[in-house]
Amino acid sequence: MKRFFGPVKMAEPRVSDAEQELFGGPLRYDLGWSQHEHAGLDLTMMSALRSMPTLVGAALRLAWQADRRALLAVAVSEVGQGIAAAVGLLAINAVMHALLAGTGSADQRLHALLPGLLAAAAIAVVNSALSAWSTSRAGRLEPKVERIATTQYLAAAVSVELEAIDDPDFRRLVDIAQHGPGAARRMIGACVAALNGLISLITTAGVLAVLHPLLLPMLLLIAAPRGWGAMRVAQERYVSVMAWIEHVRASRLIGSLLTERSAAQEVRLHAVGTFLLSRYERMAESAEAEQERLASSKALTEWIASALSGLAMAATYGAMFWLIVAGHMSLAVAGTAVIAVRTGSASLGALVMNINQLHEESLYVRDHGRFLTQAAQRTIPAGGDPVPGRVKEIALDQVTYCYPDRDTAALEQVSLTLPMGSVTAVVGENGSGKSTLMKILSGMLLPQSGTLRWGEADITGLDRSQVFERVSLLTQDFQRWPVTAAMNIRIGRPAHAAASQDLQPSVDYAGAAPVIAKLPDGLRSLLARMFRGAIELSGGEWQKVGLARTHWRSATSRADSILIVDEPTSALDPEAEIEAFGRIRRLAAPNRAVVLVTHRMSGVRHADHIYVLNQGRLVEHGTHDDLIAAHGRYAAMFDAQAAQYAPAVGIPHPAAPTVADPA
Numbered sequence: 001m002k003r004f005f006g007p008v009k010m011a012e013p014r015v016s017d018a019e020q021e022l023f024g025g026p027l028r029y030d031l032g033w034s035q036h037e038h039a040g041l042d043l044t045m046m047s048a049l050r051s052m053p054t055l056v057g058a059a060l061r062l063a064w065q066a067d068r069r070a071l072l073a074v075a076v077s078e079v080g081q082g083i084a085a086a087v088g089l090l091a092i093n094a095v096m097h098a099l100l101a102g103t104g105s106a107d108q109r110l111h112a113l114l115p116g117l118l119a120a121a122a123i124a125v126v127n128s129a130l131s132a133w134s135t136s137r138a139g140r141l142e143p144k145v146e147r148i149a150t151t152q153y154l155a156a157a158v159s160v161e162l163e164a165i166d167d168p169d170f171r172r173l174v175d176i177a178q179h180g181p182g183a184a185r186r187m188i189g190a191c192v193a194a195l196n197g198l199i200s201l202i203t204t205a206g207v208l209a210v211l212h213p214l215l216l217p218m219l220l221l222i223a224a225p226r227g228w229g230a231m232r233v234a235q236e237r238y239v240s241v242m243a244w245i246e247h248v249r250a251s252r253l254i255g256s257l258l259t260e261r262s263a264a265q266e267v268r269l270h271a272v273g274t275f276l277l278s279r280y281e282r283m284a285e286s287a288e289a290e291q292e293r294l295a296s297s298k299a300l301t302e303w304i305a306s307a308l309s310g311l312a313m314a315a316t317y318g319a320m321f322w323l324i325v326a327g328h329m330s331l332a333v334a335g336t337a338v339i340a341v342r343t344g345s346a347s348l349g350a351l352v353m354n355i356n357q358l359h360e361e362s363l364y365v366r367d368h369g370r371f372l373t374q375a376a377q378r379t380i381p382a383g384g385d386p387v388p389g390r391v392k393e394i395a396l397d398q399v400t401y402c403y404p405d406r407d408t409a410a411l412e413q414v415s416l417t418l419p420m421g422s423v424t425a426v427v428g429e430n431g432s433g434k435s436t437l438m439k440i441l442s443g444m445l446l447p448q449s450g451t452l453r454w455g456e457a458d459i460t461g462l463d464r465s466q467v468f469e470r471v472s473l474l475t476q477d478f479q480r481w482p483v484t485a486a487m488n489i490r491i492g493r494p495a496h497a498a499a500s501q502d503l504q505p506s507v508d509y510a511g512a513a514p515v516i517a518k519l520p521d522g523l524r525s526l527l528a529r530m531f532r533g534a535i536e537l538s539g540g541e542w543q544k545v546g547l548a549r550t551h552w553r554s555a556t557s558r559a560d561s562i563l564i565v566d567e568p569t570s571a572l573d574p575e576a577e578i579e580a581f582g583r584i585r586r587l588a589a590p591n592r593a594v595v596l597v598t599h600r601m602s603g604v605r606h607a608d609h610i611y612v613l614n615q616g617r618l619v620e621h622g623t624h625d626d627l628i629a630a631h632g633r634y635a636a637m638f639d640a641q642a643a644q645y646a647p648a649v650g651i652p653h654p655a656a657p658t659v660a661d662p663a
């Protein structure tokens with residue numbers, strides 16, 4: 001008994017041996033659904049009812065913003081349907097009276113019930129017209145609500161500081177909130193259905209109370225078990241989804257790895273495919289067993305609910321029988337009451353389910369709202385002082401920066417100066433802070449202490465959108481947009497309209513002309529392998545397109561600016577690399593400071609000034625000759641790379657085999 005009537009418990013599912021083998025235990029995701037664990041377990045009728053006004057209010061505000069006329073139309077038609085249902089019941093009551101309590105011949109009685117029948121038919125027509133009107137207006141409203149919620153979500157996501165995107169807690173919220181717009185859309189449907197259920201319940205209850213006061217509690221008694229059943233099934237499903245989400249995701253992860261392009265070679269060559277497939281099957285089988293358990297439990301719960309409801313129904317009919325026999329109720333009223341009880345119990349059952357669904361969806365809508373609030377607090381501030389058209393230099397003074405989830409600073413007390421017209425190189429080992437320095441220089445991250453100045457102006461007082469206007473960035477993992485080759489270049493400054501011939505100087509500059517010439521439709525070719533007719537470029541070819549994009553961005557601005565290039569040649573062959581470094585150096589102009597980050601020491605030797613980073617601190621700086629003469633870290637790095645090209649003294653012998661020969 002306790003199994004059915006006690007609280008729904010969350011049972012930790014057994015970890016399959018396949019999960020143990022692959023992931024060392026259950027695969028715990030730090031995202032999404034698990035956030036709702038506690039709210040989900042609090043899915044009781046009372047908590048759902050308590051939170052109802054707030055959550056319905058949020059959904060209605062969105063709907064009001066989306067299309068107030070459609071919203072009003074839905075409300076009017078739903079209220080109209082409720083009134084029509086009540087009037088319909090009264091018409092049926094009149095028919096019953098004429099039939100059962102009327103006097104005269106059968107012919108006369110049939111004539112007497114005609115007006116009631118006609119009225120009931122007319123009301124049914126009005127009711128279905130109102131229902132159709134409501135469906136069409138809700139159909140118009142729902143996509144608009146989803147669009148507005150999606151636009152709010154995307155607009156907030158693109159306008160926050162980069163620091164927020166690097167913050168794991170905020171990233172998690174970004175992931176969770178993406179379910180909000182769909183949930184907001186579904187909430188509108190659930191709201192309409194709940195409103196419909198509520199109005200029809202109120203009107204039916206009103207009619208029943210008029211017919212006989214005892215019928216109202218009877219109606220509640222019939223509907224209560226069904227409401228309990230619906231709530232119980234929903235709770236069990238929710239708790240099961242919570243408990244199993246990690247496992248389902250783990251098997252989905254394996255499924256997607258098996259079909260992903262990036263894994264395709266190892267899947268075949270190392271026979272990873274058959275290995276993972278067998279693990280996938282084992283994990284899927286244990287999830288299927290849970291589905292089966294859930295279905296049996298649902299069937300049993302619903303059966304108990306129907307049985308209890310049936311008992312209540314039998315008690316109601318028994319009471320009505322007694323009322324008729326005792327002369328407290330006429331046969332006609334009893335006939336109407338039977339119909340009203342059936343309609344009312346159906347409405348109440350549906351209402352409980354709709355409230356349940358509203359509650360479930362509202363969890364996601366609430367996350368969406370939480371995301372919008374937090375994003376608003378972390379948005380890049382609009383406005384500020386204009387960036388001076390001419391600045392002699394851009395300078396960092398004692399800048400420190402530490403990532404939100406790190407204990408040690410990625411940059412510490414860094415000071416450097418980038419004069420316009422110069423090429424500055426930054427070198428350092430992996431993790432020394434080069435990319436972080438570039439994010440600070442571009443204005444995407446703000447120094448936590450120290451200053452970044454454009455001429456005399458501190459960046460904190462400047463209009464950030466104007467700062468971004470003045471920065472060109474080319475990184476190793478620059479975005480390969482799934483759009484045409486022309487757009488892939490133009491997107492460097494998308495607001496600037498350009499025809500193909502306008503882009504040609506950028507293509508020529510980057511040495512990308514042979515790449516474009518190979519494309520079936522030249523600059524108009526689509527560069528995205530996943531679409532029909534599209535082309536995939538090699539890593540080196542993409543880097544040339546990236547360089548063309550950077551040139552286009554630089555060429556479309558005359559004000560003083562900074563060009564940041566982070567490992568631009570990693571995928572280029574040696575000849576292309578030498579050419580690319582030459583091109584980057586040529587981009588230094590009187591109105592531009594170029595900053596180059598690379599591990600290729602040959603590329604930095606001609607820079608005007610070189611800075612060496614080590615564990616977030618600047619440890620050396622000077623020209624190539626100065627730094628070689630100093631015999632410090634730079635000289636050691638340079639010598640190590642140069643040694644690779646020195647003639648080989650001898651080829652080392654192969655190491656002893658690590659796996660014993662089974663023979």
Ligand SMILES: Nc1ncnc2c1ncn2[C@@H]1O[C@H](COP(=O)(O)OP(=O)(O)OP(=O)(O)O)[C@@H](O)[C@H]1O
Nearest residue numbers: 166403406410428429430431432433434435436437
């Ligand atoms: N988004 C981030 N969140 C937290 N820590 C980060 C983040 N990005 C970098 N770090 C940490 O900051 C330090 C500096 O990283 P950074 O990427 O600036 O080094 P790098 O010199 O560019 O390295 P590489 O040469 O390997 O590209 C590293 O310890 C790194 O782990």
